[in-house]
Amino acid sequence: MIAALLLRANRPVSIDELAQSAWSDDVPRRMVSALRVYVMRLRQLLGEPPLIGTTSTGYVLRIPDQDLDVGRFESLAAQGLAASASGELDVAETSFDQALAEWRGPALADVESEFLHRVNVPQLHDRRLDIEAARNDVVLRKGGHRGLIAPLRQLTEQYPFHEQIWAQLMLALYRSGRRT
Structure with a gap:
């Protein structure tokens, strides 16, 4: 649950989103009560000043970006x-x-x-x-095309359908004199 609040820091996170992040499809019958207990424990762990606020639809974690x-x-x-x-x-x-x-x-x-x-x-x-x-x-x-060839080759292996990376690799190879 803390991860869901951190990912949306300074923006409200609905009770439903928190429930999904905590339990996926296995939401307990008393979801709202369970969430309140979790939030209370988080507030105790985080101490003062209170970082977790309550909104009309859920909670918000207030923390500098x-x-x-x-x-x-x-x-x-x-x-x-x-x-x-x-x-x-x-x-x-x-x-x-x-x-x-x-x-x-x-x-x-x-x-x-x-x-x-x-x-x-x-x-x-x-x-x-x-x-x-x-x-x-x-x-x-x-003009750093030569130094990019190896990292771009690695990226094209990891992401074979990412066209921008392929274009960058082709440009780096072309500028390095490898036209074939």
Whole structure:
């Protein structure tokens, strides 16, 4: 349940979403009472000031974005995208590298929620891949095509249907003199 609140930090999470993240399809008969007990225990564990608030439809975890790895990732990714758009390629590459460094393995690897793995993990994974592709575009624009060939080959093996990565690999190979 804490993972569901953390993924939607500073935004309301409905009781139904919390129930699905906690129990998937095996929701207990007294779901609302059970959730209240879990939230009470979480509030006790988190201490003061109270971080979990109650909304009309559920709960909200109030925490600064920079205190969460996904919040830092999104902030750095946004900086990288803005720098790339304005032509500040070194700043963009650094921001993208710092954003990608926030990933320390598969998303929610230690969370047992089937619901979160089905709904949220693919979104997080796609976002990471998008930022990795944006970083590759910056490196290609800077002329770093030779250094990208091996990582792009690895990515095309992992994601054989991701067209942007294939295009980046073909461009890197072309610019390296490997036209066949």
